[in-house]
Amino acid sequence: MRRVAARASIKDIARCAGVSHSTVSRALRGDRRISAATAARIREVAAAVGYVPHAAARALVTCRSAVVGLVVTTLADPFVAEIVAGVEEAATLSGYSVLLATSANEERRELAVVRMLAERRVDGLIVTASRLGERYGELLQKLGVPVVLINNQAIGDYASSVRIDDFGGAKEVTAFLLSLGHRSLAFVGCPDRPRSHSLRRSGFEAACSELGPEEVCWQTLLPSGQDDLERGAGGLEMALKLRPRPTALVCYNDMTAIGALLSAREHGLNVPADISIVGFDDIREATFVCPPLTTVHQPRREMGGSAFEMLQGLLAGQPGRDVLVPARLIVRSSAGPPACSAAQLHDR
Amino acid sequence: MRRVAARASIKDIARCAGVSHSTVSRALRGDRRISAATAARIREVAAAVGYVPHAAARALVTCRSAVVGLVVTTLADPFVAEIVAGVEEAATLSGYSVLLATSANEERRELAVVRMLAERRVDGLIVTASRLGERYGELLQKLGVPVVLINNQAIGDYASSVRIDDFGGAKEVTAFLLSLGHRSLAFVGCPDRPRSHSLRRSGFEAACSELGPEEVCWQTLLPSGQDDLERGAGGLEMALKLRPRPTALVCYNDMTAIGALLSAREHGLNVPADISIVGFDDIREATFVCPPLTTVHQPRREMGGSAFEMLQGLLAGQPGRDVLVPARLIVRSSAGPPACSAAQLHDR
DNA sequence: TGCGCATGTGCACACGTGTGCATAACGTTG
């Protein structure tokens, strides 16, 4: 029971100021019942001894830790990292701290993570695009603490969540391609992420449907592959074999689009002259790839921020909501008008 | 004083099992003095009531929180994010949790961060490439807790730290360029980050010096600009005006190299045929840029991991060390042999 | 039987903070 780090406590301050520790506690917390003179003296002593309140002790008695847990799949993904940045910023602004945990989509890690967060008695939880989201009901029960999901992939639950408008974004970028004159399009999908995949696909189809099947020809490709990059390359290969050959690819996300882009380059195709390729997410790489990617922007930082604010609302007793964040079209140069090329005419 | 979340405590278990709470505490912690039968019964009851230990209460009495603070400048930088991932992984493996804090290199934020970490009574602190590192002595005193610095930019202190071998990496990539036949080189620097800048520059110069000034011509460019991208572009502009014109640019980091690359493209120059460009860091963008960047790899994840292990060592009473992490040359296609072109001959 | 020892358990306190209630001092009013 030896004390390792001997920091001044309110009892020490009380002794120095000649009052009881309760008076110190109240004075430092700004209780108006303490006389101005006493409060001033106490604050003076506190500053003199370098008093730093002990969060754990306070948490013990108040049953509030002022800590939120943030569970992500992996921080290696810059997409996730920016969401984390948004959460951290908003949390700090409200006097909360962020306990970071990585699930890596592994069952064992997830279990350990939940256990850790339970032991630390976090006030609330934010979970991004993880499998954990699927079992959020279980989570809620286990931790007994409000949970907010970001870009949750589980279909059909009605937790509090912040999601990008997958449908609207995909529809908008597809409409953009149609307005450029494209009449044969393909969607390169990613069934691993069921919810956003089906929503983006629906948005793609909705835009095409508005012109009608006699006017425009569209279909969905589901290439297999280890990661998005591979699937993108596979999507391009599949597209090249289609007749009529698509003049534009709407890819599930930017990494898929970049995969398709690199593969197109290998096939000696010029983007966008020979084929237009668009993505979704607007990751940093989209700017540097050549040509820069036309895509749909997700305001990741803001999404992290509003997730925290929603969590704060839940903690204050407000009901949960399902917030849809609008997506914004970013026009760069990977999409252009379809070349009325010999190849294309020939294909017909 | 109403309890919000009523969780079972060891006292509840004690009541159910008909023992004292001390016995429960000892049994759950594996104290051998408790008889096997009692311990088994207690564990059974604990599982039945869904007991979850209260980390804050334990921290209060043991004076150890099993939490480390991790201070970063910004998570928006994927470079930083991967270090965070490495720290988190190692910490979790050792039963520690990570409290994340962003300083944004702003004085006010830093103050708030330190205050927060002090209140939470973190056991130790890891600081990455921040201005905070410069005042680590002050930090140490204020928090009274071991600190490990990653890629610290402050020159001349001897804290525990993990650093990439800036000198060795820059020397290796420069030697590679020389081996390709380049004889006129420029280093595009970034004086904002004094320590790594001067070390990389020294590595560059050391490699060149080995061939000697009569054999090879080299110099350092210090373009101004808002960010690395701009400085890279500026570096290229400056290089184009030099006589003899450098055939290869060694850039402070990948973002600078990418800036130079994009600018070269705008000037109608072919990389690497007209000019070779290499970077440092091996960020993800380096793979996707066109042509893919030859660069020096920093094992960020591993560096985060060893920073945590060092911190654990400090907590166990081991002395601080200054670990230099070897950098590895990554050959891609932004560097090639210098064209013995008309332009170059003409310039002489 | 008395003594010493090993084993198992409980008592009581500690950690630092917050708060309901009692109380003391003081001023106001009937």
Place this chain on the structure above:
DNA sequence: CAACGTTATGCACACGTGTGCACATGCGCA
């Protein structure tokens, strides 16, 4: 002058866990 309200403070307990020490029990041995 007494009753009462207001203001300022302290007492005592609570939160959940860990641990030094005392103590009870049982066993072996002189």
